[in-house]
Amino acid sequence: MSNLSVPLLKALGPWRNAKAWHVAFSGGLDSTVLLHLLAQLRQTHSLPPLSAVHVHHGLQAAADAWPAHCQALCDALSVPLQVVRVHVQAGASIERAARDARYQAFVAVTQAQEVLLTGQHRDDQAETLLFRLLRGAGVSGLGAMPRQRRMGNGDLCRPLLDVPRVQLEAYARAQNLSWIDDPSNTQTDFSRNFLRHEVxxxxxxxxxxxxxxxxxxxxxxxxxxxxxxxxxxxxxxxASAVGEFAWLNLPSLELAPLVRLSAARQRNALRHWLAAFTPLPDTDHWAGWDALRDAREDAQPVWKLAAGELHRAGSRIWWLSGEWLLAPVGPVPWARPDQALALPGNGRVGFVGDIPDGPLQVSYRQGGEVMALGQRGHRDLKRLLNERGVPLFARGRLPLVYRNEQLLAVANLQGLDSSPCGRWQLQWLPT
Incomplete structure (x- = not known):
């Protein structure tokens, strides 16, 4: 057994019961050694089914020959190979675009309870640390590549992260392995290559x-x-207590517990929370959080981020993205009010109880709406929404049900969402 086999098996211990192991197989030194080691180990150990995945980026003419090279080695090892061709989007960083395309392919291949194994080694980890240090990364970035993480429905594992490249090369030569030397790896106009060859x-x-x-x-x-x-x-x-408007189905936090923290702990908590929704701003662009936090209570401030917006409304902060940043389309005729109505870009709305007589339609606030409230007479809708503290960002999305020109109900707001005698209630499930 090779001196690499024992640490490799130890690193893969948590994944021995996975449904499958897929090796990200570029044909380069590190992935070639990883695949060869695993193919040898399965002869003496019970391992999950093993396969290889080669991603063809199509960025250089030399790469057209690489799938055949990978296929030949996989055939020799009796390992099935899947070749995935991807399109790399043009942009400022071809390295990043190629990496994004590659990992999208890996996500598609790796199913639940399956693991993608990559061959990054200790030298790669050191390069990553230095590269991120030079870009001003924080503690998270300086942690470099994690040994394992979730990836799509499966998991990603880097079992060779403690092994130096020289040790991988010694193994490859001892086993008479051949591998691909990517010509682009010598181009020092790429930042990582500059670090590798010059620094x-x-x-x-x-x-x-x-x-x-x-x-x-x-x-x-x-x-x-x-x-x-x-x-x-x-x-x-x-800060995660459920608020009055939990039915909006939006991520939100109570502001007061955050404000009681130090500024550093506020940023740490928000980074952790926002990481699920959006790429995070660098240190110089956190002034948006300070402005949102310190604004007057009635200011309704907004912090715009890469993939959405953080809103402050009432005593909470709210994350909005996707269709929540677009105005809903209306009015929408409701020909069958006995059935729930799909609202373009705005979820679904339906009646509980008896169905009011029609014809009915769903519309949205334009301003100046008035609603009849029995003993209270006709009341301005804006005032009614103010009384209930409805977040400003939600007011233009609340479904309003009209019969002809009469506003019958406002979805989900107690006292405004039902008939005077309580025979029916209007319920909205937001997008």
Whole structure:
């Protein structure tokens, strides 16, 4: 058994009962060694079904020959190979675009309870740390590549992250393996290649253990980030009480528990919460949070982020994205009020109880609406919404049911959503 086999099996211990292992197989040194090691280990150990996935980016002519090379090795090892061709979007960073396309392909291949195995090694981890350090990354970024993480419906694992490249190369030569040398890896106009070919040789001559030390620092940062995540979960728990308008089905937090925290803990908690919804701003662009937090109670401030907006309304902050940032389309005729009505871009609305006589239609606020409220007479809708503290961003989306020119009901608002005698109630399930 190779001296790489024992640490590899240990790293893969949590995944021994997975439904399948897929190796991200570029044909390069690291993925070739990983695939060969696993193919050898399955002869003496009970492992999940093993396959390989080669992503063809089509970015250079030389790459057209790589699927055949990968197929030949997989045939020799009796490992099934899937070749996935992807289109790389043009943009400022071809490296990032290629990586995004590659991982989209991996997500599509890796199903629930399956694992994608990649061959990144210790030198890659050191490069990642230095690259992110030069970009001003925080603790999370300086944790570099995680050993494992969720990926789509499955998981991603990097079992060789503690192994130096020189050890992988020694194994490959001892086993007479051949691998692909990507010509683009020598182009030092790519930032990572510049670090690999121009910076790391100098560092290693002065500090021979530089890569090992950097990888160790990345592990320390990853551990520190884990502690920050635990602190964020505690702080968010205190701010996660269900509010009056939980039926909006929007992510929201109570503001007061956040404001009681130090500024650093506020940012830490919000980073943790927002990471599920949007790419996060860098340190220089957190002034938007300060402005939203410190605004007057009646100011209805908004912080615009990459994938949506954070709104402050009442005593809470709310995350809005997608259709919530667009005006709903109306009016919508309701020909069959005995059935729920799908509202374009705005969920569904339906009656509970008896059905009011028609003809009915659903519309949205335009301003100046008046509603008859029995003993209270005719009341301005704006005032009624103010009395109930309806968040400003939700007012233009509340379904209003009309019969001819008469406003019959406003969905989901007690006292406004039902007939005077309570024979029916208008319920809205937002998008």
């Amino acid at each position: 790391f040789p100098v560092l290693s001559r002065r500090w021979p253990q530089a890569a090992a030390s950097m990888a160790r620092s990345a592990a320390h940062c990853a551990e520190a980030q884990g502690l920050l995540d635990e602190l964020a979960q505690q702080d968010l728990h205190d």
